Amino acid sequence: MVFIMKITTECVYCLLNRIIYETELSTKDVELRTEVIKKACGMLSEIYSPDECSASIATRVHKLAYETLGDNDPYKELKDESNNIAKSLVPLVEELVNNSDNPLKMSMICAIIGNMMDFGIAGGSSHPGMLKEVFGKTVKEGLGYDDFSKVEVLLKKASHVVLFTDNCGEIVFDKVLCRELKKAYPNCFLTLVVRGAPIISDATIEDARAFGFDEVVDEILTTNCFAIGVDFNSISDRLRAVLDKVDLIICKGMANYEAFSETDYKPIAYLLRTKCAPIANSMGIPQDINAIKLYE
């Protein structure tokens, strides 16, 4: 069964909200801000269609905004700050993971909580420090949807797993997750995929290098282009080959869900915080929960 994440009416003003957010991060020039807003509205009036995938519409509007701003990374400072906040929480994450009966599952929970850090959307954080404020409380919440045991069954037989990262900040916890995956399944080949270009607050190859992912994964690839989630028309032959034969795809975050929902790839385990109603509804799970959901 395929659940395609088509754009909803709610996505329209959420996307416009985020475009305005990044415009204000990028420039104080009122004329330039106005130009971006007018162009984004103009493009939405042309390409909005309830039959389109939310991620592909979002990619096109963000691309227009970045080009108009002449800024290839409006979220740069916010991304660095998110990484620093997450780094400061690593000792706490390590303590939780080490003291857990199920370190791998706990590392997934922490990586999902890291996914709360997301900017310019209603269900995300207003500032990077927010993660610090809510981390303990959210660990106690645990998983609102829990397919871990099903995922574990697949991991036990897997010889190759691929993990698609999402935002900066949470990428720091993703490293702990990758380490625990390799600790539990040392013979499983682990591929990491980050975004091919800076887009919103998502992690790129620079983040993967800065955090030494080469120590914990067997291979690092990128999505090969500027896209919300993944543009499957633009991925490398190597990534396409991985996706065709891999035993399990692990996707962090909503954008990867949006993009993969258009494809037949499986099995996919989504590890995310459901930060908006359209995604929660599409996945058939509650909003504002920590979720591991497997599509087999």
Next chain:
Amino acid sequence: MVFIMKITTECVYCLLNRIIYETELSTKDVELRTEVIKKACGMLSEIYSPDECSASIATRVHKLAYETLGDNDPYKELKDESNNIAKSLVPLVEELVNNSDNPLKMSMICAIIGNMMDFGIAGGSSHPGMLKEVFGKTVKEGLGYDDFSKVEVLLKKASHVVLFTDNCGEIVFDKVLCRELKKAYPNCFLTLVVRGAPIISDATIEDARAFGFDEVVDEILTTNCFAIGVDFNSISDRLRAVLDKVDLIICKGMANYEAFSETDYKPIAYLLRTKCAPIANSMGIPQDINAIKLYE
């Protein structure tokens, strides 16, 4: 000193949010919904300008939405429900007013709390019943900005006062306010102004008639057209004459603030709940408070 409420970037997606909200109230037809969203985005891409008044841009986009929907009152049911909820709270309002040391001030506070009931915007209520849930708590909050004593000085010398209403629901409490005004200042001529046509959840002449405002005011006028707040190009000669010579203008709600901020009319007492940052910032007072603010 004039504070003109120009449209902000935040107003753009708030307006689009409200357009989508009323579209979904009006129709389940996905094609029609899509047409309204595309047209609204298209108009915003053309007319958005940081030099324009927020109310006049909002009026044009709502007009396009209503025309495209072929619906002259998408909020009809919600307005009726709001009036019914407010009516059920009248005994509580009367008790508060009658037991108060300052019945007129208490009637203003209740009328301001009624202004919380507003739909399709982030700081407003999600459903009419919400007013019932928060009424008691919000009465205890009292006024976060209080120019009542300054307003009282003007009322004592006033021979003519005009009150511009805002939403349905709160209109029921506005009647108590009007009655208290006439009780305290029986020789003062009181003009009521409602919207000239149904627009969002605002009260019209039908509401003023249904609630028997003729019992408590000396004259009932309308803004004479379809407009967020007031379109001063379209008002009647009578209303223009009133505004030119009246001793005090009392305005309920944010839309009247937006519209009057473009004019030189004064003195104006704004009685409102600051439901959004752009209005709160423009007025120089905190967001999410009950406020009486006088511009002399």
